[in-house]
Amino acid sequence: MKTLVLWLDDRVREIEYHALWLLLAAIFIILTATVFFRYVLGSPITWTEEFLTMLFTWMVFIGASSALSTHQHIRIDIVLRLLPPRYALAASIVAVLTCLAVFWVTIHYGLKYARTTWGDLTPMMGVTFGFYTLALPVTSMCAALHVIRACVDDGVRTALMSTIEAQAGEGDEA
């Protein structure tokens, strides 16, 4: 079971990494090209705004999930450091369960919402709105996997640790 979770999570991490840089590179290239076409060639491309917003939505949600796996997300840990270990563990369990509950809602209701918007078409490109609405539930599955993996791999206590804390932690040791 543990090996399966680790294996699956590693694959998801790889996919996220490549998706992230490709998405940002695509946004960068398309936007630069749009500026070039509009101001240098004088013939604006009109469909890009919608397409870019779509890539951007995916990038943000994939990045949010990926940030959980690399511990680059933002959180406040001041109280956790002051708590005695037993309570700190209890707090960590509550925090992990809260995150998983949020992911359950965003997956379940996200898919429901994606189904209801599947027939709607976007105004400029005329593709389904599902391209927007699927981003949240799909990436929430990945995010939930990352959190579960972190719990299985290094324990509940450090599962939601962020690198900002790790940097601050260097100070405590010194």
Add this chain to the structure above:
Amino acid sequence: MIATLLLLLLLLLLVGVPTAYALAASAIAVIWLEGIPLTIAVQRMTAGVQSFPLLAIPLFILAGTLMNASGISERLFALTGALVGHIRGGMAYVNVLTNVFMSGISGSSLADCAATTRVFVPQMIKHGYDKGFSVGLTASAAVLAPIIPPSILLVIYGWQANVSIGDLFVAGIAPGLVIATALVVTVAVMTRLRGFGRGAAFSAGKLRDAFFDASWALLMPVLIIVGFRMGIFTATEVAAIAAAYAFLVGVFVYRTLKVLELPRVFASAARDTSSILVIAATAAPFGWILSIGQAPQQLLSFLSGFSDNPMLILLLINIILLVLGTFMETLVLIIILVPILLPLIETLGIDPVHFGIVMIINLVIGQLTPPLGVLMYVTCGISGTSIGQFMRAIKPFLVALIIALLAITYIPALALYPTALLR
């Protein structure tokens, strides 16, 4: 409803739920308790980032990341060192000045202060400055990043307040310089009191070399301001141009960016963007509850109970923001508070561009103090300084920053005159 929401958020943040998911969880819980269909939460979150102006953020972050990856902080450090390193207290001035330049390239204080702490603190200690002073100054100077354009926080404010991001960027320049001046004055006083030493002697040749070496980077803020000045580029377009410029300079001029490294740089910029913007997404249902709970109206009637003098109310708001800023993430406060405060600001006849600058300075100063000073944690963490040592050293800088804040609050022309001039 609002009380439950805020209490839940506080509780979840305290047990260590990541900020984005604490906002989502508290909003989801209240929506569920009120018997509203939960689909609305999901719908608000998705819509929260479906915004074209927000695309400026990944591109400004990319521009900053590319510039950093091509070793810009070392180049700027060499330039400012050659410029002011030789005077008494030189290293401290170098620190402030480098931060002014860095702020014109990068839009976020956290990224800046991680880089400057690594470069400056060891250098300053080597030149005989004490650790607390070095770290306190480095953290205080990092406050400049979100005020001098480009600025991620100003993009978010502009998006929430529906104000031109170009106007906000131009409005940030003079207040940024006022803050830098306040820090320089503090350094001058401290130098006299403590007798700090000088760096290497001045050399015109060294300055010329350093200037040419750094000039490509120095052109970037000029490019950004000129882009807005011409009035034809939107914020997103200017951000794209800045990123393209940073890319070309890094790959072809400095040649420190290797093509094989680019995916890693891009992925890191994307992740940094997302860890910020996912909060914009998950704060959307939270903000929605605040608005249907009539939070803006309640605040308006509460504050106007004190006084009807705009200056007094602005002072009150300043104090509230300073206090809130010490407890909460800047970005979260902007996303949540701007829709609540804006009706009040407009009733009082305060320009939303001016208010944006004031608000962000307030909130960023809050990052320098406990309990939740991110700038404090990062600079202390990287340099291995204790919070107590930091707190003793930061006091004079905090006083200087608050004086600068009051000046910027009560002299609106500092922010607004350049904007009017360039419009």
